[in-house]
Amino acid sequence: MDTALPEPSSQAPAPVTFAEAFRFWLKLGFISFGGPAGQIAIMHTELVEQRRWISEKRFLHALNYCMLLPGPEAQQLATYIGWLMHRTAGGIIAGVLFVLPSLFILIALSWVYMRFGHVPAVAGIFYGIKPAVAALVLHAAHRIGSRALKNRWMWGIAAAAFIAIFAFDTPFPAIVAVAALIGWLGSRWVPGVFTLGGGHGAAEKRYGAALIDDDTPTPAHARWSSAFMAKVLAGGVGLWGAAVAGLVMFLGWDQTLTQMGLFFTKAALLTFGGAYAVLPYVYQGAVEQYHWLTGPQMIDGLALGETTPGPLIMVVAFVGFVGGWLQQALGTWGPFAGGVAAATVVTFFTFLPSFVFILAGGPLIEATHGRLGFTAPLAAITAAVVGVILNLALFFVYHVVWPQGFTERLDAVAAAIAVAAAVALFRFKVGVMPLLAACAVVGLAVTLLPH
Numbered sequence: 387m388d389t390a391l392p393e394p395s396s397q398a399p400a401p402v403t404f405a406e407a408f409r410f411w412l413k414l415g416f417i418s419f420g421g422p423a424g425q426i427a428i429m430h431t432e433l434v435e436q437r438r439w440i441s442e443k444r445f446l447h448a449l450n451y452c453m454l455l456p457g458p459e460a461q462q463l464a465t466y467i468g469w470l471m472h473r474t475a476g477g478i479i480a481g482v483l484f485v486l487p488s489l490f491i492l493i494a495l496s497w498v499y500m501r502f503g504h505v506p507a508v509a510g511i512f513y514g515i516k517p518a519v520a521a522l523v524l525h526a527a528h529r530i531g532s533r534a535l536k537n538r539w540m541w542g543i544a545a546a547a548f549i550a551i552f553a554f555d556t557p558f559p560a561i562v563a564v565a566a567l568i569g570w571l572g573s574r575w576v577p578g579v580f581t582l583g584g585g586h587g588a589a590e591k592r593y594g595a596a597l598i599d600d601d602t603p604t605p606a607h608a609r610w611s612s613a614f615m616a617k618v619l620a621g622g623v624g625l626w627g628a629a630v631a632g633l634v635m636f637l638g639w640d641q642t643l644t645q646m647g648l649f650f651t652k653a654a655l656l657t658f659g660g661a662y663a664v665l666p667y668v669y670q671g672a673v674e675q676y677h678w679l680t681g682p683q684m685i686d687g688l689a690l691g692e693t694t695p696g697p698l699i700m701v702v703a704f705v706g707f708v709g710g711w712l713q714q715a716l717g718t719w720g721p722f723a724g725g726v727a728a729a730t731v732v733t734f735f736t737f738l739p740s741f742v743f744i745l746a747g748g749p750l751i752e753a754t755h756g757r758l759g760f761t762a763p764l765a766a767i768t769a770a771v772v773g774v775i776l777n778l779a780l781f782f783v784y785h786v787v788w789p790q791g792f793t794e795r796l797d798a799v800a801a802a803i804a805v806a807a808a809v810a811l812f813r814f815k816v817g818v819m820p821l822l823a824a825c826a827v828v829g830l831a832v833t834l835l836p837h
Contacts, residue, residue, distance in 0.1 A: 398595040399438050404472050410437075411468060411480045415487040418460070418695045419818050422775075424522050425460035425697070427529045428818075433467065434593060440467060441596040446533070450764030451751045453771050454562065457654055457740040458697035461485060465744045470598060470752070473607045474745060481741055485733065488696025489703055493729050495690050496707040497722060506833060512690075514829015517800045518822055520786045521807035523779040528812075531772045539579045540769040543568060547773030552780075561770050569766030580762035610749040622742035626651065629734065642713040642724075643731050645676065646706055650735040653702070668702060678709025699736065706732030799832055 410432070418425040426449065433439045440448075448470070452462040461484045468480025498508065535541050543565055550556035572580045596602075633644040649671050672678045679687075684705065691701035710728025711721040787801045788794065803825055810816040810824075 398599065399597050402439060402471060402597065404476065407468065407472055407476060408479055408483075411464065411483040412487075414464065415483045415485070416695055417818065418484065418488075418697075419519070419522060419822065422458065422460040422698065424525075424818070426463060427525075429460070429463060429467075430529075430533070434596070438594055438596045439471065440598040441600050441602075442533070442593065443600045444596075444598055444602075446768065447751070447764065450768050451747070452744075453767055454764070455740070455743050457737070457743070458699045461697050461737070462740050462744055465741060466748055469744060469748055470605070470608055477745055477748075478741065481737070481744070485696055485700065485737060488694055488700045489729065489733050491694050491696075492690060492700055492703045493707060493726055495694065496687075496704050496711075496725065496729070499686065499690070499704075500708065500711050500721070500725070507830060510830040510833025511826045512829070513800070513833055514803060514825040514827065515822055517786050517804035518807040518825035520779070520783045520804050521811055522818065522821070523775075523782055524808060525811040527772065527775045527779045531776070534765075534768045534772050537579055539572070539576070540765075543766055543769040544773040544776075547770035548777050549773075551774055552777045561774065562767055565766040565770035566763035569763035572766065573762035577762070580765050604752045608749050608752045610753050614749065615746045618742060618746040622738060622746075626735075626738060629731075633731070642678070642709060642715045643728055646678075646709065646728055646732050647735045649676070650702060650706075650732050651739075654736050654739045668705060672705050672709065676709070678713060679705060683708055700733070702732050702736050703729040706730075803828060 414428070414432070418428060430442075430445060434442050434445050445467075448466045449459070449463055452459040452466060455462055461481055464484045465477045465481035469477025472479075502508075531544065535544055547561050547565065550561055569580050630644070630647055633641070633647055637644055653667055653671070669681070669684055673681050673684055687701050687704035687708065690704055691698050694700070706728035707725040709715070711725035713724065713728075714721060715724035715728050717724075783804065784792075786804060787797055789797055789800075807821055807825055810821055
């Protein structure tokens with residue numbers, strides 16, 4: 387029997403219509419579990435390996451840029467690819483649909499949380515899903531690392547980044563800056579090491595020709611233009627200013643929704659390193675400074691964010707909903723209306739900068755995808771981010787398996803679920819949705835059945 391794999395196609399796929407892309411981005415919004423690492427892995431599988439809409443090198447180049455930015459890198463990557471394929475409208479649709487399903491789901495779950503409290507059945511489902519999500523993040527870290535760590539130098543950068551953040555609590559921006567410096571120096575001293583793909587051209591060739599391939603000319607709309615950049619920046623600042631002015635005009639400067647808009651603008655602009663990096667800042671402001679919710683409520687919101695599709699930073703929608711509910715943000719309209727309004731306001735102000743960064747900076751990044759002096763620092767940053775993601779994955783596993791800390795008893799059931807989920811992912815390649823469904827059933831049974 388001939389078991390040889392088919393040869394990769396040398397023929398690029400047919401052009402993708404806007405409607406076809408719309409359907410894919412909508413689907414992605416509902417299946418993007420596993421945090422940023424898992425979401426990036428899903429996009430790589432769908433867009434690079436299966437659909438061949440974009441080549442591996444172009445995908446990684448866009449990802450490296452998104453890693454540099456404050457905000458959710460997976461959502462920014464979707465926006466970038468959508469923009470590259472279908473201009474500004476494509477980028478906006480890709481970015482919005484990446485977030486919108488998560489917003490609706492979190493509003494519904496937040497309402498259940500505030501209305502019904504800790505229902506045993508719901509707690510049981512979360513009990514089973516959280517270890518599965520921990521396994522998903524570990525698996526995604528492995529997949530990202532297998533693509534980015536192509537040689538010993540990249541492995542060394544990833545290991546150094548892991549040690550820096552794990553042992554010394556080094557700020558993420560400092561890790562990014564050092565990695566970029568290493569990449570820039572490496573492009574001059576050992577350029578072959580920092581070539582995207584690690585100098586092994588087979589990595590991207592096995593998928594076949596892509597619609598946006600390594601040597602595909604940059605489309606006209608993605609070419610650098612200072613006038614277009616100024617237009618995007620003016621539009622973004624104008625939208626932000628109009629939203630703030632509307633809140634102040636109708637509600638007042640000191641009202642909850644206005645303060646949320648200003649606070650989450652700062653959170654979007656000042657925090658690097660993804661959702662886990664922004665959470666301490668959000669906790670400090672939302673819990674300790676403004677008292678929009680309590681510490682335990684913030685932790686519950688993180689659990690909800692980890693078990694729903696979309697960026698993990700969407701936990702801010704939960705923060706907004708609970709704060710709007712408790713603070714009666716819309717007064718006589720009732721707590722639910724206040725919660726929905728606050729969740730919407732928080733989401734708008736958190737994600738608006740991401741669209742501006744991509745639409746304004748994308749043409750500049752596209753102009754550098756063949757220049758090693760630009761790509762080598764980005765490749766080194768990607769390697770460093772692998773170490774950071776691994777640290778976050780282990781952090782999450784620790785909190786699931788030892789929920790009360792190392793000094794307390796290990797949660798053997800949660801550990802067993804996590805191990806089984808990891809085996810299902812690594813060994814049997816089980817899909818995300820079947821895995822989460824199975825673990826939810828197990829968690830429900832463990833919680834509700836008599837012991």
